[in-house]
Amino acid sequence: MPGSNPTLxxxxxxxxxxxxxxxxxxxxxxxxxxxxxxxxxTRKNEAFGSDxxxxxxxxxxxxxxxxxxxxxxxxxxxxxxxxGALPLDKLIVPLIIADISSKVNDDPTFVLQKYHLxxxxxxNFGKPCVIVFKFGWSKFFNDRKKYLGIQPNGTLNFPGLSAxxxxxxxxxxxxxxxxxxxxxxxxxxxxxxxxxxxIASAAGLYNLENVKLDESVPDYGCTALILPMKIALxxxxxxxxxxxxxKQIPTHF
Amino acid sequence: MPGSNPTLxxxxxxxxxxxxxxxxxxxxxxxxxxxxxxxxxTRKNEAFGSDxxxxxxxxxxxxxxxxxxxxxxxxxxxxxxxxGALPLDKLIVPLIIADISSKVNDDPTFVLQKYHLxxxxxxNFGKPCVIVFKFGWSKFFNDRKKYLGIQPNGTLNFPGLSAxxxxxxxxxxxxxxxxxxxxxxxxxxxxxxxxxxxIASAAGLYNLENVKLDESVPDYGCTALILPMKIALxxxxxxxxxxxxxKQIPTHF
Numbered sequence: 001m002p003g004s005n006p007t008l009x010x011x012x013x014x015x016x017x018x019x020x021x022x023x024x025x026x027x028x029x030x031x032x033x034x035x036x037x038x039x040x041x042t043r044k045n046e047a048f049g050s051d052x053x054x055x056x057x058x059x060x061x062x063x064x065x066x067x068x069x070x071x072x073x074x075x076x077x078x079x080x081x082x083x084g085a086l087p088l089d090k091l092i093v094p095l096i097i098a099d100i101s102s103k104v105n106d107d108p109t110f111v112l113q114k115y116h117l118x119x120x121x122x123x124n125f126g127k128p129c130v131i132v133f134k135f136g137w138s139k140f141f142n143d144r145k146k147y148l149g150i151q152p153n154g155t156l157n158f159p160g161l162s163a164x165x166x167x168x169x170x171x172x173x174x175x176x177x178x179x180x181x182x183x184x185x186x187x188x189x190x191x192x193x194x195x196x197x198x199i200a201s202a203a204g205l206y207n208l209e210n211v212k213l214d215e216s217v218p219d220y221g222c223t224a225l226i227l228p229m230k231i232a233l234x235x236x237x238x239x240x241x242x243x244x245x246x247k248q249i250p251t252h253f
Numbered sequence: 254m255p256g257s258n259p260t261l262x263x264x265x266x267x268x269x270x271x272x273x274x275x276x277x278x279x280x281x282x283x284x285x286x287x288x289x290x291x292x293x294x295t296r297k298n299e300a301f302g303s304d305x306x307x308x309x310x311x312x313x314x315x316x317x318x319x320x321x322x323x324x325x326x327x328x329x330x331x332x333x334x335x336x337g338a339l340p341l342d343k344l345i346v347p348l349i350i351a352d353i354s355s356k357v358n359d360d361p362t363f364v365l366q367k368y369h370l371x372x373x374x375x376x377n378f379g380k381p382c383v384i385v386f387k388f389g390w391s392k393f394f395n396d397r398k399k400y401l402g403i404q405p406n407g408t409l410n411f412p413g414l415s416a417x418x419x420x421x422x423x424x425x426x427x428x429x430x431x432x433x434x435x436x437x438x439x440x441x442x443x444x445x446x447x448x449x450x451x452i453a454s455a456a457g458l459y460n461l462e463n464v465k466l467d468e469s470v471p472d473y474g475c476t477a478l479i480l481p482m483k484i485a486l487x488x489x490x491x492x493x494x495x496x497x498x499x500k501q502i503p504t505h506f
Binding site: 006007008009011012013017019021023024025026027036037041044046048051053054055056057058059060061062063064065068074075076077078084088089092093094127128193194198221223225227228229230231232233234235236238240242244246 | 259260261262264265266270272274276277278279280289290294297299301304306307308309310311312313314315316317318321327328329330331337341342345347380446447451474476478480481482483484485486487488489491493495497499
């Protein structure tokens with residue numbers, strides 16, 4: 001390596017960056033879609049042995065599409081890529097946060113239209129990146145009924161993208177490799193035909209759902225590490241998503 | 254950000270780095286310890302709906318300690334940190350590969366002693382890092398009996414670390430935050446009391462097991478992304494481990 005240029009490790013560990021975990025833990029409270037198999041954690045061995053030494057090893061089980069997870073294109077596209085085949089150069093990419101939470105204003109019927117975005121999708125989008133829409137919904141994650149907007153008749157109600165926005169992103173912004181949301185689905189909770197899932201998967205994009213956005217993350221300048229459990233044939237998988245961000249200097253007083 | 258200094262994204266995506274996946278896929282061939290619950294993938298929905306649209310969603314189940322996975326200190330230490338509490342600044346760290354495969358020379362009874370390492374653990378170790386020992390065992394991963402060294406009486410036989418090396422690392426190299434191996438265990442397969450697990454967990458180190466080292470990775474200069482499934486109470490978890498490395502220029506002719 002050239003001696004005069006800083007290396008990745010030089011930059012990454014020089015104190016100017018911080019790691020922000022955008023992942024909910026998997027435990028008994030992890031939110032799954034109604035009728036999906038929730039996360040189950042089964043204690044198998046947790047005891048001191050005859051030699052006095054502690055030993056713990058457990059089992060777990062879950063549906064692919066709960067908690068913080070990734071949808072591979074195969075979820076809604078029979079010829080789409082499965083989780084195990086998602087290329088790393090689409091999983092380690094610049095992160096854009098499109099914060100539309102003030103426009104949502106806690107309204108579970110909000111559906112994101114193109115005009116809401118104004119100039120948010122700007123020219124920073126020249127290279128591969130992932131865009132995560134912040135609806136401001138993470139604050140409800142500890143209240144499953146509120147987060148999913150479960151209605152008396154069992155239907156759901158939480159904000160999401162319109163088909164218009166999905167079409168626009170996939171047609172006009174070819175550099176966007178995936179779409180994330182801080183809700184349980186890229187489609188609005190009330191959707192019955194999932195147009196955003198269909199449009200995104202047909203274009204080869206992945207989705208990131210239940211992204212944990214309950215602390216401040218800069219809109220631009222972060223790097224997303226999007227590393228799902230490598231379920232070879234998965235239509236989706238539990239995801240660890242971490243943002244590496246320039247340390248934030250308070251600018252609001 | 255200062256205009257004159259390159260940002261992380263500038264460095265990371267300037268074409269000088271490559272991403273190397275050190276993770277085996279989870280599928281029906283994934284190697285688990287005998288008597289552990291293997292990875293099970295259950296097709297739940299995989300069909301075209303009445304609207305003609307494809308939809309796939311599946312379930313999965315497994316033990317914590319199979320395939321490419323992490324051992325949290327809690328695995329062998331009752332007061333140790335569990336998977337969900339492992340701090341990110343110990344999971345995104347410089348990666349050191351200690352390639353001792355030529356010394357192992359495919360001998361399943363090889364046990365790594367301090368003298369084998371000579372000057373391998375050198376002064377590059379000034380800051381937090383993870384060390385992954387390459388025994389040259391990944392080439393056997395597709396032959397479970399060979400990889401685990403399963404004997405007629407059911408015992409196992411594959412190379413591992415000695416207690417001496419574990420003691421040395423945890424006492425002399427406080428900056429090493431975790432130990433990885435390209436075998437099924439940091440202890441040799443023939444071990445019955447797991448001293449390396451006990452020493453590492455008592456010192457707060459995690460282990461990375463079944464790391465996929467079947468392609469060339471530079472010994473120094475890479476960054477490790479060690480992102481396990483965030484099983485809150487896990488003693489271990491499936492792991493996605495990726496090395497970000499300076500692109501290698503062929504030097505062997």
